[in-house]
Amino acid sequence: MQRDIVKDRTFLARKSAPATVDDAAVITDLRDTLAAHHDDCVGMAGNMIGSLTRIIIVTMGEEDVVMVNPVIIKRSGMYLTKEGCLSLEDVTRAKRYENITVAWQDDSFRRHVTGYSGWVAQIIQHEVDHLDGILV
Template sequence: MIKPIITDTHQLQQPSRLASRADLPLATDLKDTLTAHRDACVGMAANMIGVHKRVIIAQLGPLPVVMFNPTLTSKAQPYPVKEGCLSLTGQRPTTRYKRITVDFFNEHWQRQQLTLTDFAAEIVQHELDHCQGILI
């Protein structure tokens, strides 16, 4: 179901709690909402649709990837960048890493690991910040 996007910074700055198997239906809401905003958005975190659980979605190629309890396990090559956010207006400077590795559970609650580079890595880092309550 398409959910409204949260823009209240106080709500967005609350750290998210760990997700469980009971949260698997969030994948559908995140996919539907990301699809509805595909012209302006390539990723989102569950707190952006009002659910404070560690769940993110990132458009990594033709299909979106949903990650439950994602954890950044390595990062390399920092660089400065300006990013926008569907929940905020304008762009803001931040530091991202060119290469990252992230561990997570997929939509079947199977443990996964991805190594990402460049823009895909940037998307996931932005959404991981959302899980921590960090706004750019």
């Protein structure tokens, strides 16, 4: 089900809790809500649709990949950039890494450890920040 985008900074500043199999509805809602915003959005975190669970969704080429409980376990190649966010009006500076390794679970809760770089890595870092209540 498509949900409204949360813009309340106080809510967005809260830390999200680990996701469990009981949070399957959040996965569906993230897919539906991102699909409705594909024109101007390449990723979302659970709190952006009102759920304080550690689930993000990231557009990777043709596919929207759901990452449950993502943890960035390695980073290299720091750079500074500017980012926008569907939940915020302004574009702000962010510190990002060119290459990251992420431990995560897919939408069937299978575990993966995967390396990402460039644009996709940047989106993942932005969305994982949301899980920790960090806004760009």
